[in-house]
Amino acid sequence: MKRILLPAGGAILATGLLAAGLAGTAQAQSDVASDPLAKTAAQAAETLDFWSKSNYAALKKAVAFNPDALEVKKIKSGGGYSSDTKPGAAAPIGEEKKVTVKTQNVNLPKTIGKVFFEWKDGNLYYCSGTSIQSQYRNLVATAGHCVYDIAGNDEVVSRWVFVPGYYQGKAPYGLYIGKQAFTHYDFDVYEDFDRDYAFVTVYNGIGGTLNKPKQVTKAEFDAYKGEKGVKETEVSFDEYKKGRLDPKTSDYYSAVRGTRSQKVGPDYPGAVVEKVPATKSEYYRAGVGPGNGNKFGEPVVTQVTKHEWDSYRGKGEKSKDARGNYLITEYFVQAWIKPGTEHKFIRTDFFITVHEVKDVGRLGDNVGGQGVAWNQPTGKYVRTFGYPAGPHPDGNKPYTGVTPKWCYGKTQSKVLQIPARKVEEHQSFRCAVTAGYDGGPWLYKYSNAKRLGYVTGVTSLIVDTDGNSRYDTITSPLFDGETSAIYKAAAASWSGKLIP
Structure with missing residues (x-):
């Protein structure tokens, strides 16, 4: 697999996003690993066709990602977290707007959605993710294991797509096909879950009418190579006779002669x-x-x-x-x-499946984008979001994955250590969710009015800390100066359109 090591310093200057946190990032250039997802228009078109055909059947088939490799049995508490550089942040898209609202309800962010992909076992899975700030408003943050194969072969997953606002097979803001994935070199190569995060650039969204049946003539039907079908209807002799004589009709009429007893x-x-x-x-x-x-x-x-x-x-x-x-x-x-049969007269209607798709624009323009912050202190309140659906270890399945859920709490002041996943420093807090929630954002300073905050982590592991066979805690890598270098490289990367 070819890795592209991007000059993080140049990427920082290109973004024009950040006013703080520049110190200590230049030495982290070699930490940036980047891998293509759908690097050509042909690959992107195949990904779109795969997920959208038959009325988004593949999206509906996908299940929460919960491979055995992510089972965690032993965790322990470490010391306090110390940052590697100064704190820094990129403001959310739309932060400049002043909005006030008085409510106790939690307004779900428009930026969150589901990440769909095909894993090495050939099955279809999903994680959670969110749109974030970037120069080209084309960036998604999620867990590294929701982009990179964690089976030890240093490859990305297949057919990666982000669907913000996903609900029961619907894509209200379009489908956004992944173009380029960015993560830490240690996760890409060594599967170090201290770096279990990824930033993915996406092409402009694709919307419009997908899988639309279009009636055609028999000649057009015979020549068409894509999805197609027919509908046969028994008609009267008068309609049959009229249809056979009408050269303008697109229907095809035929007679089925009866048989004698x-x-x-x-x-x-x-x-x-x-x-x-x-x-x-x-x-x-x-x-x-x-x-x-x-x-x-x-x-x-x-x-x-x-x-x-x-x-x-x-x-x-x-x-x-x-x-x-x-x-x-x-x-x-x-x-x-x-017994014999009677004469029948049949009208055959011919249909082909067409895609009347259109470019719906950039991800950040459509749903906004959360800010990103690094080297933030632990022991602060955050709000997390995601689509849980998997079962607890005891088999109980309280969530469906149909709608997003949220948790609110204060992160633990001490970091978690999870040797099985090479974790030396993970932040954590109490949240009783299940698989499918992983990849979802941890939002610091979340504004319920603006539905915006700062991503300071993404859900990595979902663990049972008290041994009662119920998940009770979620963990996330700590976003530090090395994370900022990877984020800034991704945030300065252009992706463009699939449809002119």
Whole structure:
């Protein structure tokens, strides 16, 4: 895999975003690892088609990412956190707006959404993520393990896409296909979860009508190579005749000729028995049981009028009883047949599936973007967001992943150490969520009125600290000076449009 080591110092100057936190970043140039996701328009088009076809069926199929490799059994508390450089921050998109509101409700940020991808096992998964500030308003923050394969082969996941505001297969702000992923070299190469974060540039969003059926002629249908289908409707003979004579119609009319009934045996599949009139002598000479020519029930005696009696010309026997009533006695034998069919007239409508898509613009212009801050003190209140859906270790599944959830609390003053994931310093706080929440933002100084704050971490691990088989704590890497260098490199990277 080819890594691109970007000059972090130059990236800082290019952004024009930050007023603080420049010290101590130049030496971190080699910490920036960057890998392409969909580096060509053809790859991006394939990713769009994969997720959008059949009415976003793949998005609905994806489940919360919770590989066995992320199970954590042993954690311990470390010392306090000390920053490597001065604190710094990039203001959120829209921070300049002054908004006041008095409410106790939590207004969910427009910036959050789901990150969808295909993992190495061929299954479809999702994590959480958020739009953040960047020079080109095209940047998503999420967990590193939601972008990079953590199975030890130094590769990114496949078909990575961000859907802000995702809800039950809907993409209200469009689909944003990942172009370039940025993370720390230690995570990319060594899977060091102290650096379990990633910043992903995305192309302009794609919206419009996807998977729209369009009616075409039979010739157009036959020539089309994509998704297509037909609809057959039985019609009257008059419509069939008119349609066959109308050269302007796009419908195709055909006739299905009926078939005559055939005489078969009683053992023939689908055969039915009919009664056939017989004379008295034929009836009494006939055998019994199933079979052509055998008796069909008992003779049928019917009382009729004199006129009906006089005009009767059937095979039955005419007679009168002692009271002078006019009687006709009819005799029947069996005839086993395969029924015929009637003529049918069919109209066939031909449809192809088309995408009437359009460029809906840059991610940050559509949903805004959270700020980013690093080297912030622990022991501060943060609000986190994400889409939990996985089960607790005991099998309980309290969340559906349909709508985002949030937690609010103060981060622990002491860092967590998790040897199984090479974690020496993770910030943490109490939050009883499950898989799917990982990758979601930790927002410091969150404004409920503006729905904006500063990302100081992303959910990395979801752990059970008291051993009761229920998750109770979430952790995040600490955003420090090295994180800022990686973020600034990503924030200065252009992605552009997929649709001219």
